[in-house]
Amino acid sequence: MLDLAHAARTSLDPGLMARIRQRGEAAVGELRALLDMLRAPPPAVPPPTAAPASAPWRGDALTAALLSCMVLGEWAYGSSSGPFPAGLLAVTAAVSVRRVFTTLSSLVAAFGFVAVWLTSMPFVTGPALAASLTLITWSAVASPSRRRTAALLVLAGSCLLATLHEPDNSLVVATSILTGSAIGSRIWHRLEAEHTAARARSETYSHRLSAAVDEAAARQRLDVARDLHDVASRAIAVMLLHTSVAEVNSTRDPAVAREALDTVVSAGDSALTELASLDRALRLDGAEDLRTALAAEVERLRAAGLDVRLEMTARPRDADTAEVAWRTAHEAMTNALKHARGSRVETSVHREGDDLVVSVRDDGAGHPSTGTGRGMGTGSGLLGLTQRVRQHGGSLRYGPRPYEGGTGFEVVARLPQVAEVPPDPAAESLPALGELGS
Amino acid sequence: MIRVLVVDDEHLVRTGVRRILATDDGISVVGEAQDGSEAARAARELRADLVLMDVQMPGTDGVDGTRLVLRARPAARVVMLTMFDLDEHVLGALRAGASGFLLKSTRPERLLAAVHGVHGGEQLFSPTILRRLVETYVERAPHPAVPPALESLTPREFEVFTHVARGSSNAEIAAALFLSEATVKTHVARILARLGLRDRIQAVILAYESGLLTARGTRRTTEHPPIDGSR
Numbered sequence: 001m002l003d004l005a006h007a008a009r010t011s012l013d014p015g016l017m018a019r020i021r022q023r024g025e026a027a028v029g030e031l032r033a034l035l036d037m038l039r040a041p042p043p044a045v046p047p048p049t050a051a052p053a054s055a056p057w058r059g060d061a062l063t064a065a066l067l068s069c070m071v072l073g074e075w076a077y078g079s080s081s082g083p084f085p086a087g088l089l090a091v092t093a094a095v096s097v098r099r100v101f102t103t104l105s106s107l108v109a110a111f112g113f114v115a116v117w118l119t120s121m122p123f124v125t126g127p128a129l130a131a132s133l134t135l136i137t138w139s140a141v142a143s144p145s146r147r148r149t150a151a152l153l154v155l156a157g158s159c160l161l162a163t164l165h166e167p168d169n170s171l172v173v174a175t176s177i178l179t180g181s182a183i184g185s186r187i188w189h190r191l192e193a194e195h196t197a198a199r200a201r202s203e204t205y206s207h208r209l210s211a212a213v214d215e216a217a218a219r220q221r222l223d224v225a226r227d228l229h230d231v232a233s234r235a236i237a238v239m240l241l242h243t244s245v246a247e248v249n250s251t252r253d254p255a256v257a258r259e260a261l262d263t264v265v266s267a268g269d270s271a272l273t274e275l276a277s278l279d280r281a282l283r284l285d286g287a288e289d290l291r292t293a294l295a296a297e298v299e300r301l302r303a304a305g306l307d308v309r310l311e312m313t314a315r316p317r318d319a320d321t322a323e324v325a326w327r328t329a330h331e332a333m334t335n336a337l338k339h340a341r342g343s344r345v346e347t348s349v350h351r352e353g354d355d356l357v358v359s360v361r362d363d364g365a366g367h368p369s370t371g372t373g374r375g376m377g378t379g380s381g382l383l384g385l386t387q388r389v390r391q392h393g394g395s396l397r398y399g400p401r402p403y404e405g406g407t408g409f410e411v412v413a414r415l416p417q418v419a420e421v422p423p424d425p426a427a428e429s430l431p432a433l434g435e436l437g438s
Numbered sequence: 439m440i441r442v443l444v445v446d447d448e449h450l451v452r453t454g455v456r457r458i459l460a461t462d463d464g465i466s467v468v469g470e471a472q473d474g475s476e477a478a479r480a481a482r483e484l485r486a487d488l489v490l491m492d493v494q495m496p497g498t499d500g501v502d503g504t505r506l507v508l509r510a511r512p513a514a515r516v517v518m519l520t521m522f523d524l525d526e527h528v529l530g531a532l533r534a535g536a537s538g539f540l541l542k543s544t545r546p547e548r549l550l551a552a553v554h555g556v557h558g559g560e561q562l563f564s565p566t567i568l569r570r571l572v573e574t575y576v577e578r579a580p581h582p583a584v585p586p587a588l589e590s591l592t593p594r595e596f597e598v599f600t601h602v603a604r605g606s607s608n609a610e611i612a613a614a615l616f617l618s619e620a621t622v623k624t625h626v627a628r629i630l631a632r633l634g635l636r637d638r639i640q641a642v643i644l645a646y647e648s649g650l651l652t653a654r655g656t657r658r659t660t661e662h663p664p665i666d667g668s669r
Contacts, residue, residue, distance in 0.1 A: 021543070021545075024543060025543050028521065028522065028541075028543055031521075031522075032522050035522075233521045233522075234448055234451075236521075237448070237451055237521055237542040237543075238448065238450040238451055238454065240542055240543045241450075241451055241454030241455060241458070241542055242450070242453075242454045242457075244454065244458050244544075244545065244546040244549070245454050245457040245458055245546075247545075247546055248458060248461045248546045248547075249457070249461065252461060256457065260454070260457065263450060263453075263454075267450060383496045
């Protein structure tokens with residue numbers, strides 16, 4: 001667009017102007033697409049969901065079958081063959097439903113023990129029986145309820161009843177199994193519950209963290225979108241409108257047409273400078289980059305004949321602060337170059353208390369944006385900057401100020417060095433992070 | 439002579455618009471303003487006929503500005519000057535009473551024609567664009583119901599209203615309803631007055647917002663108010 005405008009300036013050729021317009025319209029389309037893309041919401045992260053519980057009954061059925069086989073094996077090949085061990089098999093079979101129908105499992109096992117007692121059947125298979133009793137008790141205590149506890153007590157009673165025919169130590173063994181298993185299960189399940197809760201909390205926190213990161217990224221993208229809009233679309237609007245002015249005046253008033261094309265060129269130039277600054281701001285990675293960027297800016301002003309002094313005694317803590325600091329300095333220094341009639345500019349980056357202060361002062365004769373009229377988009381530049389600085393939690397002050405007898409202009413940004421975390425309303429529903437460790 | 443007020447925060451945009459308008463002998467730019475509230479003051483003091491207003495401005499933006507201008511000077515018409523078409527801000531301005539919108543990339547001769555057109559009471563853009571705009575940005579009521587204001591229309595007026603809301607011109611409505619164009623014109627004027635609408639654009643927005651029209655522009659037959667012979 002710019003080269004075309006340069007060419008059109010001398011020839012005032014309608015064809016060239018039409019091409020400028022075409023380029024401008026294409027740029028509008030691209031800007032629009034870019035803005036839409038930047039404004040698109042980030043994909044939503046689904047909140048963590050509990051993993052579906054695996055079916056526990058298969059393993060239990062297998063265990064029950066194994067224990068039953070042990071009972072049958074001992075009965076068939078063991079030393080003391082007796083009547084069919086129906087009661088013992090009822091106890092081992094009860095293991096299969098210990099987690100699915102816990103109460104039923106306890107009652108079936110209790111029934112088995114009563115049968116053992118009635119038939120005076122000896123405890124031929126101690127290990128299988130002990131294992132069954134342990135497993136059933138374990139499950140019955142896992143998540144206690146009144147019904148389950150009652151069923152467990154029935155089981156314990158019948159088991160102790162069945163031991164009456166046995167040698168004395170059987171009673172002790174059975175009691176030990178019952179109490180040991182119950183207590184062990186209780187402790188185990190409590191620990192597991194705590195572990196699960198802790199994991200759920202940590203998942204919630206990590207989800208919330210990633211949501212916060214996404215939100216911050218979206219906000220950042222919106223900032224970029226706004227900056228792009230501010231700089232590029234304003235420039236293109238001005239360029240297109242003044243191309244129109246040139247078009248309608250190319251024969252009517254060539255002087256006005258040339259002036260309009262001058263405006264097209266200068267608007268394009270200043271947009272390019274601003275976009276370069278924006279690009280630089282987005283790439284700033286810390287204090288050293290800021291120093292380099294400022295030094296380059298100082299050179300730019302010096303090349304234009306200004307007497308610039310740069311003093312940097314403090315450094316921004318992070319890239320974001322560096323970006324805002326850079327944009328403040330750049331905007332103010334560009335304004336000094338554009339508007340200030342003075343020849344001296346003092347730029348300083350220093351620390352005041354906990355704040356990083358960026359100030360740019362010149363000895364020029366005031367500033368267009370303080371008067372009734374406004375300069376070349378300067379007012380909106382400082383307004384946009386005010387917004388950006390506020391977003392960062394800082395404050396921006398600008399206006400005329402006495403300078404060595406005359407009236408200069410100053411821009412001062414005060415940026416907090418310590419980032420404040422905004423309060424999260426959802427935080428109340430969850431324990432503080434510190435509680436996770438306990 | 440059409441008295442025009444140019445409102446934009448960007449000095450160079452105002453100059454550009456002013457210079458384009460200056461080439462037309464029927465148009466006189468009576469003033470400039472930097473934001474909506476300043477525009478309202480200027481519109482009243484300078485007795486502007488037409489206000490060309492940017493949508494996004496620091497201070498009072500174009501949407502609030504439209505409202506303020508129309509309150510301060512009801513005789514004026516407001517046209518939004520925007521960078522992009524189909525913008526949600528543009529819709530807000532139309533709802534606030536703006537008569538249309540023009541792109542900053544509009545060719546100069548079309549800009550001038552549009553100023554004359556709006557001043558003469560014409561609609562600024564095609565019904566298709568308007569429908570696209572409304573379909574994109576108006577949130578339709580989840581349970582469409584005829585707004586009470588519409589109940590006050592006679593069945594005939596209601597019929598005309600649905601045609602207006604679909605973006606039909608007077609001639610098209612006349613052909614569809616077997617009426618003379620003059621009758622349609624009278625109907626439309628009475629409907630707009632009764633509904634307190636500024637122009638046909640607001641009629642379209644009302645119809646979509648109330649859910650009277652679906653996305654395809656067809657009427658929901660079930661929502662027709664009871665036909666009352668006494669009316």
